[in-house]
Amino acid sequence: MPGKPAPIKKAPAKKAAEKAPEPAPEPEPAPVEAPPAEATPAEATPAEAAPAEAPAEAAPAAEGEAAPAAPAEETPAAEGSPAAATPAAEDGAAAPAIDAPAADAPAADAPAADAPAADAPADAAPAEAAIVEEPPKAPTPPPPAVPTSAPLEVSVEDVNESSLTIKWKEPETIGDSGLDGYTIEYCKDGTSDWVVAQEELIAANRYCIQKLTTGDLLHVRVVAVNPGGRSEPGALAEPVPIREIVARPKIRMPRALRSRCVKQVGEQVNLLIPFLGKPKPVVSWLKDGQPLDTKRINIRNSDKDSILFIRTTQREDSGVYEMTVKVDSFEDKASVTLQIVELPGPPASVKLVDTWGFNAALEWIPPKDNGNTEITGYLIQKADKKTGDWFTVLENYHRLTATISDLIMGNSYTFRVFALNKVGMSESSAVTKTVATIQKTGIDYKPPEYQDHDFSEAPKFTTMLSDRAATVGYTTKLLCSVRGSPKPKIEWLKNQMVIGDDPKFRQLSNQGICSLEIRKPCSFDGGVYTCRAKNEQGEATVSCKLEVKQIIISDEKSK
Structure with missing residues (x-):
């Protein structure tokens, strides 16, 4: 009957276990979908039979893991059927479970475990269970390639009437996939038709676009290419006219302005900076990176130079003035540091x-x-x-x-x-x-005692009188010098006679220098003249001879 459980005999299972000295060969793995649901423990039954409605709990085998038993809840078995006897195979392998028509038994094709249920008697010998192998995992695919960032600092290196040379720097971010090369594209101003300048990718950071038309205004961009695709383009800031540049812009900074220009507050600043460039360059000025204050600072530009003029300087005019000279896409820059100084303040x-x-x-x-x-x-x-x-x-x-x-x-x-x-x-x-x-201290000052020195000295002539010859009518002078202390008195004598206050003679004595001046002497003024010096200590004299000559005029000259 379908509702009657089939009795399970234990003796054949025990006997089969005794006949199987070697473990059963591993069967092919089959998916086991038995969920780990709580199983109702089977009630203890006599050794002759066990109810089929209660699922048997899987017990661990003694030498290996037991495979989970298929639920026999809705699998009726008749007496005498192979499921009731569960005989072991002669080669010791576990007998496969019989297919049951029940829907709740997904693991019916799995090999049955030889071990008895947990509630079975302890004398039942457990059998080794089959080992289930997992299928190998598929390898992880590599991440997709990513384009690089845009090329940097695209600029013009040279231009003429038929070609344009540009240069750039490599992208900031390249990535693991590397860089295949660059492609250069250009289009005319006012259009959107971009033309590729080269047939193949280039690896250099410089390229010359040739066979251009004179007078065109071109936009140019550079694109980096790698396995991830095209990067964002790096383009020129302004379109480039295709024409010959006669002379590139060049600032000729005067030597005096290359280091620093120092002026005092209130002074006038007049800086003249020449430059080169043809056609006429465009000149611009910045102060510390900002536009100039045209109310205070005047700029005068010509074809050859630029003048920065400040009438009355102030401290705020100090800074770095940057001059830029530009011809089309070519430019040159130079800076002047202006320092306005004044008197310092007092110490704090x-x-x-x-x-x-x-x-x-x-x-x-x-x-x-x-x-x-x-x-x-x-x-x-x-x-x-x-x-x-x-x-x-x-x-x-x-x-x-x-x-x-x-x-x-x-x-x-x-x-x-x-x-x-x-x-x-x-x-x-x-x-x-x-x-x-400064505090006073108890110091008694005693001046040193000095002996008075006696400076008294008798008169002594240090320069003697010399004999002289004079001409009638020509004034002459006699000189000598004398010393003595106290100051000696001076007298002049002629032929041992004191001259006195004779107006013909002039007597002088100053700082020891004695002189006698004889005004327009005649032949009678000749003789011996003596200078005598007297003081308390003594007397001294000195003499000389004066000869007065007459001029003789011949008769021939008189006639």
Whole structure:
């Protein structure tokens, strides 16, 4: 009957297990779709029979994993059928399960396990189960190739009436698939018909497009190609006219402007920069990358030069001025650094650090405003509180600390500091808030005792009188020098007779130099002249002979 379970005999299974000393050969793997659903444990039955309605729980085999048993819930078996006896094969292999018509038994073709259910008696010998192998996995396909990024910095290298040479840099991102090459395309301005310039891809970063028509205005772009396809194009910023450039633009920067142009606040700036280029170049200026303020800065351009003019400079005019000269797609750039300077501000503060002995230590902070140029030094002055007059003690001093020495004991001093730069000295100064007082110490000064020196000396002539010859009618002078202390009295004598106040003679004595002037002497003025010097210590004389000659005129000359 279809609803009656078939009895299962254990003895043949045990006997089959004893006859199978070797494990059964592995059958071909079959898909097992039995889900791990909770199985209802079978009730303990006598050894002669077991109910078929309860699914047998899979028990692990002693020497291997048992294959899951097919559910026998809706598979009736008649007495005496092969399923009831479950005899083992003579070669020790597990007997395959009989196909059941039930829909809930997807694993009917799987090999049955030789091991008994979990609730079967323990004396049943388990059999080895068949091992199921998984099919090999298919290999992972490689990722698809990706195009590169666009070529960089496409620019014109040369142009004439029939060709155009461009250059560029390789893309920033190339990728793992590499780079096959570049293709160059161009089209006329106003159209969208792009023409490929070369037949094959090129690997170089430079290409000359030839056989062009003079006067055309062309747009040019470069495309990088790899296994992933075409990249985004890198194009020229502006269309290029196909024509001959007679002279490329070139700025001839004067040597004086190549480093830096320094001007003081209020001065005039007039920079003339020549350039070359034909046809006439287009000139443009930028200050620190921004357009110029035309209200303050004037630009005058001609065919050969450009002039940057500022009537009255200010600090804000400092910066980097960039000049660009352009002819079609060719250009040249040059920059001028303009530095507007002025007097610096005073030091931020100055402080009296210490006072000892005849010294005072100062310390100050650099000025907040350096006049747009470096500080070259400092000037330090002191003032006595008694007089209030300022005196310079250090000039062109480069440090921020200083020690002022040789101060007067008992006086109080104030100090001030000026800042210096290449323009000059700051208009104001930083003054110390505290006063440096040089304390008096108990010193008894005893001046040294000196013996008075006696400078008294008798008169002594250091330069003697010399004999002289004079001509009648021509004034002559006698000279000598004398020393002595106290100052000696001078007298002149002629032939041992004191001359006195004779108006014919003029007597002088100055700083020891004695002179006697004889005005228009005659023949009677000749003789021996003596100079005599007297003082408290003694007397000295010196003499000479004066000869006065007469001029004789011959008779022939008189006639």
